Amino acid sequence: MNSGSRSLFWHSDGRRLSGFTTLLLLSPFFAIIAFVFVYPIGQLLYISFFEPRPTLDNYARVVTNPVYARVLVRTVWTAVLVTGLCVVLGFPVAYYMSRARGAVAALVGVCVILPLWSSVLVRTAAWSFLFQREGLVNSGLMAVGLTSEPLKLLYTQSAVVIAMAHVLLPFMILPIYGALRSIPNDYMRAAAVLGATRFRTFIEVILPLSLPGIASGSLLVFLTALGFFITPALLGSPQELMIATLVSQQIREVLDWPFASALVGVLTLFVTLLALIFSKTLRFDRLMGAQQ
Incomplete structure (x- = not known):
C-alpha cells in the first residue's frame, strides 16, 4: 500500500x-x-x-378537534406515568445489581434481560389473564379480604400503565445500572470518612451521579411509550385510546391516510423536539451514563 x-x-x-x-x-x-x-x-x-x-387541514383537525387533542394528551400522560413507575421500580433493582457480585449479580442480570427475549404480545396477553375478573389479581385481593367482589382491572388506564411499565422496565434498569457501576467506590469511602451516613451518601453522592442514567432511561422509556400499540390495544378501552391505536384505526378502518399521516407528523415533531432538548441539556456520553 x-x-x-x-x-x-x-x-x-x-x-x-x-x-x-x-x-x-x-x-x-x-x-x-x-x-x-x-x-x-x-x-x-x-x-x-x-x-x-x-x-394544512389535517394538522388543524389534530389540534382543534377536542377528541383528537384528548388522545394526544392521554398518550403523553400515559407515557409520563409509565416513565415514573419505571424509575420507581427500576432504580432499586439497578442499585442492587451494581452492588451485587458473583452468582447473585448474574442471576439478577438474567432476570432483567430475560423478558426481552419474549414477545411483547405474549407478555401483554399474560397481563390480560392476570387482570380479568376471575384472574389471579382479583382472586388474591378477595382471598386476603381487601375486596368483596372482583374489581374492574382489565380495559383501564391502570392496566395499560402497569403492563407497559413491565415491558419497558429493562430499558430503565440498564442505563441506571451503567451509571451506578461507573461511580468509583472511593467516593462512598470518602463520604464515610467525612462522617456521612449511608442515607446522606446516597442523597448527596450516589443519586446525583446516577442522574445521567436516570435521564437516558427516562428518555428511552418515554419515547417508546409514546408509540406503544399492542399493549394499549389489548388492555385499554375505547375510552382510553392512545395515538398509535388511533393511527391504526384511521388507516385500517377509516382509510384516511392523510389524517393518519398528520398524526404521525405531530408525534414525530414532538419526539424530535424532546430529543433535541435532552441533547442540549446533557451531552451524549453523559446521557448514556458515562462519567467524566
Whole structure:
C-alpha cells in the first residue's frame, strides 16, 4: 500500500482510521436508516401535507378537534406515568445489581434481560389473564379480604400503565445500572470518612451521579411509550385510546391516510423536539451514563 492510499484510509498517526474510512464503514448503517425510517416518514409527511391537495387541514383537525387533542394528551400522560413507575421500580433493582457480585449479580442480570427475549404480545396477553375478573389479581385481593367482589382491572388506564411499565422496565434498569457501576467506590469511602451516613451518601453522592442514567432511561422509556400499540390495544378501552391505536384505526378502518399521516407528523415533531432538548441539556456520553 503506497503512502497516498494509506493517508486516505488511516489518520496521520497511522493508528486511527481516517474520516473517509469511518464514513465508509458506517454507510451500510446510514443506508438502512434511510430506507426503513427516513423514507417512510418522509412519505407520510408528504401525504399529510399534499394529499389530496396542498393543505394544512389535517394538522388543524389534530389540534382543534377536542377528541383528537384528548388522545394526544392521554398518550403523553400515559407515557409520563409509565416513565415514573419505571424509575420507581427500576432504580432499586439497578442499585442492587451494581452492588451485587458473583452468582447473585448474574442471576439478577438474567432476570432483567430475560423478558426481552419474549414477545411483547405474549407478555401483554399474560397481563390480560392476570387482570380479568376471575384472574389471579382479583382472586388474591378477595382471598386476603381487601375486596368483596372482583374489581374492574382489565380495559383501564391502570392496566395499560402497569403492563407497559413491565415491558419497558429493562430499558430503565440498564442505563441506571451503567451509571451506578461507573461511580468509583472511593467516593462512598470518602463520604464515610467525612462522617456521612449511608442515607446522606446516597442523597448527596450516589443519586446525583446516577442522574445521567436516570435521564437516558427516562428518555428511552418515554419515547417508546409514546408509540406503544399492542399493549394499549389489548388492555385499554375505547375510552382510553392512545395515538398509535388511533393511527391504526384511521388507516385500517377509516382509510384516511392523510389524517393518519398528520398524526404521525405531530408525534414525530414532538419526539424530535424532546430529543433535541435532552441533547442540549446533557451531552451524549453523559446521557448514556458515562462519567467524566
